[in-house]
Amino acid sequence: MQLVVGRIGRPHGLRGDVSVEVRTDDPDRRFAPGAALATDPASAGPLVVASRRWHSGVLLVRFEGVTDRDRAEELRGTTLVIDSADIPPTGDPDEFYDHQLIGLAVTTPDGERVGEVSDVLHHGQDLLVVRRGRDDVLVPFVKALVPVVDLERGLLVVDAPPGLLDPDESV
Structure with a gap:
């Protein structure tokens, strides 16, 4: 089962950064540099996080190979997903994903x-x-x-x- 962890929004700046609408309770882990994310549509990915930072409460992410605003704009609306099998158990019987x-x-x-x-x-x-x-x-x-x-x-x-x-x- 694929889980949505984010959706790519508008580009930020000229170097390929994009805003990401976060849909995960662990954005620091999901969007850590080096993390590979599958996409919907699948043809847009997988995307590998090159860097990430928070700016005015918005997560800004740069993906490997996305180096300019035009390429970033092409990704707008792309959903970022992970496989639920890749999520470790919480270890707490009263905590749920x-x-x-x-x-x-x-x-x-x-x-x-x-x-x-x-x-x-x-x-x-x-x-x-x-x-x-x-x-x-x-x-x-x-x-x-x-x-x-x-x-x-x-x-x-x-x-x-x-x-x-x-x-x-x-x-």
Whole structure:
């Protein structure tokens, strides 16, 4: 399974640097000099990181062989991916990678299915995006609200207070 770790944005400067929209919780490791990244479309890569730096909160990356703005512009919109098999286990039974959570069925403690995890957001606090039909609900990923994550069974349990899973529900 391929995991998205970033998306190449606009060029920065004249020497081939590009901005990268980071989609990984470990950008220093994923974008370390020498790291090879597969691409989507595959014809754009693999790309090898030559250097990286943060500038005003934006990750700027230079890839080997990309030495000017024109070549950098050709890469705009390219998705950077890695193979999930290349990610080592966390070693902590209560810690999960995003790709392990996405796609899990979400149930209540009583076993009622309420949706599926469609994304994980990292905004100071991890938030599960639970797809409920055509709507999404954000659930803080904390033990008090998500007491069970069962990867083998493909589900997680959300013990939500009234109104969290159904915003239209009266509190």
